[in-house]
Amino acid sequence: MASAIGAWMVANRDVYIGNATAMRDFRVQLRGNRSVLLFGLYLFVLIGVALIVYSSTSGMSGMSGVTIVDAQSHLKQFYETTMGLLGLTVCIVAPGLTATSIVAERQRQSIDLVFSAPVTPKYYLVGKMISSFRYTWMLLVLSLPVTAASVVLGGASWADVLVAYILLSLQGLILTAFALLMSAVSPKPVGAIIWSYAASLLYNIGAYAASSTALATLRYGRGGGAGSEAPCFVALSPWTVGEAARTYMTLGGHQVPNWLIMAVVSLLIVKICLLGAGALLSPSGGKEVVGLRIHALLYTATLSGIAGWMAWEYLCHIAPTSFSSSGIGSVTGSAICGIMVSWVAMPIFLFMPFVGCFGFDRERRYMPNGVFSIRHLLDGTPAGGFPFLLSMLLCLFGGFAFGGWYHMRIGVSFDFWIFAIYSFTLWFFFWSLARLVSSLVNNLKTSRVLVFSGFMFLVVMPYPFLLAVAGIDLDINKMSLWDLYILEPITGRRAEPIPKAILFSAILFGLAVVITAIGESRTRTKLKSMRNYDERPYQAA
């Protein structure tokens, strides 16, 4: 036991301290005058912008009749603007520095040399992460003199600055992890850069929307501000770190600083991104794929549990009648939750092509090894695809129901589970399509593209079309084109979605069974016809 722990510690020391990949990148990054010039330019721009902001805010305090409170407010505004600037720097620099790190090595083919050595994907990715993040972090450290001015002038305290820097560092870490994942996915550097910035933009939009909403509640609702209680996602956005730095959340009767919660969340996001990238880089799949799947299930269950906790509380306080048989109108609170979780499950379409498809790719084989096997739940092989999908949905709906029940001691009604069944049949249907497509074409990539296109064709594209053609009609008795839409039971268009959900579940289930049967029959024929097919254990997908 002790020796195993010792070996684990040594292995992790090698990964995180003195990582050779990070060391080599660091040497290159800091070589010559280039980095000194860049740092100088960065400081010059930062100080220049800060001076402009300061003069525009402090100019007002020089006017007669301005109170101390106004002056302090202006200084605080200056501090928040400076932090916003640093947030912008992190958003621009972190993805830009990281996006090409793996894809460039792949193009240069040096990645083959690295992986012909006893190097694990974890070692390599952590090294890349450290080298990129270190540069971003150096830029943050260099900006300290500017932010220190805010402390000296009275716009913020040292504690505010420290926490804000921690938050910025964590956000930089998240954006670096996103870019690293994109770099592992993309075949070309330009694509990697575009996708990294797209991921960063999406994250920023989502995080800013969430945190600004929470901050608005603080400002105009309970009248808080710094040192106030706020949902933890207030600390997600790089643009609001100045305001979010001293907020906290009450968990189990304890006031937990949001930056601490953010630190845990950030590390978990980074972990899953690295596992994703590792699964893509690993020549033998295996360990990284298992890790990725376990983390995906755990995160889904936990987040769903938290969502259940919060939503159930909301429904209990705002609409307690929804738990009665009558509910809100004729839709019960459980049904609302069921619809909500069904929508939350939609991102499954992103990895459905990876879970459901099989076939040949350039170097690895993803051959079918059965339809359903619990034993292959985590190893990424095609037989484990359906059990994994099932587990994801179970974690999602089960986690939500458990979270709500644990918090309020009131369980969800059967209406909720009807939507769980609908959601299951919907994804079963798409999984069966993926199997059928894979049985028809040899190339794995083609199968994946076709499945993704199928989802777009059946789910995404009809929505604007139906909106344009049929409009939104809430009349339950009126037939319309919407009745043919696959997501009809959860569009919220109908006042009574339950019967629709049951009908659609039955239809989708029947279709999925038939399609699966056809697909499997074709797969068996295909396997028999393959020359020299061997029955060895299958390669991880």
Next chain:
Amino acid sequence: MLEVKNLRKEYAGLTAVQGISFNLHPGDIFGFIGSNGAGKTTTIRMIATLLEPTAGTAILNGADIRRDTMEVRRMIGYMPDFFGLYDDVKVWEYLDFFAAIYRVPTKQRGEVIDSVLELTNLTIKKDAFVQSLSRGMQQRLCLARCLVHDPTLLLLDEPASGLDPRARAELKELIAELGRMGKIVIVSSHILPELADFCNTVGIIERGELLAFGPVSKIVTEMQPHRVLAVQVLGAAADFVGPIADMPNVLSAVAVGEGDLRVEFSGDLEAQADFLAKLVGKGMRVATFREDSADLEDVFLKLTTGALN
């Protein structure tokens, strides 16, 4: 010892390597011969654990390439047919990086780097940037990289491609030296003379199938079991074909030019000397008399059809 057992690789609609097997021992320098696209690189990449075999395996000193991937990687040095060098890195930094990822202890790294640089004759370039090196030097640097962790097996994929004759000769000497150091060296190439010089074992591969395997001399003997003598006589060669064909140990005699004869002979060296004496004794005016021994190129051309995967 390296045991390759029924190693096979299939892609969609293509069998790149069709279940090849061979064994190599310490000190063996194995020349892997085949046309472009014959399956050499695929085989080498499978042994280097960079490609998952469809079937079969290879075992290096008890470590299986499929099960004990990390253990195998510690024992191999892989030099692909591309450089894969980093820009903005000095020669010693490049080697230091690879020494670090092969877990060479920090204290020993300097000494190891110096010794591999000396072995590859790059000591004076220690502080040069890798992009400033000539192609031959970059090739030697790649070889030095493969040696930093003192591997048991060296996989060299087309190591001499693009090198000038001098660099090629230096590389050949270096590989021969590695063989003398007791390492197993697998060298793939489609340039046959360079392999025949220093390989003690060769394998000929075509369309993923190992057509021949063994020591060069053995393969040549198998392909051409009898001596072929080239005799140049003064006068019309066709006139001598009949008398020569009747002589002992002569399997066939063919006139191949005005005064040139090609004689297939089954006897040993003593019989060969007697044969020459008899020719002269019969009044033939022999201008030249030599054994026309087959080489690897002949064997390769005879065995392969030039078909590609």
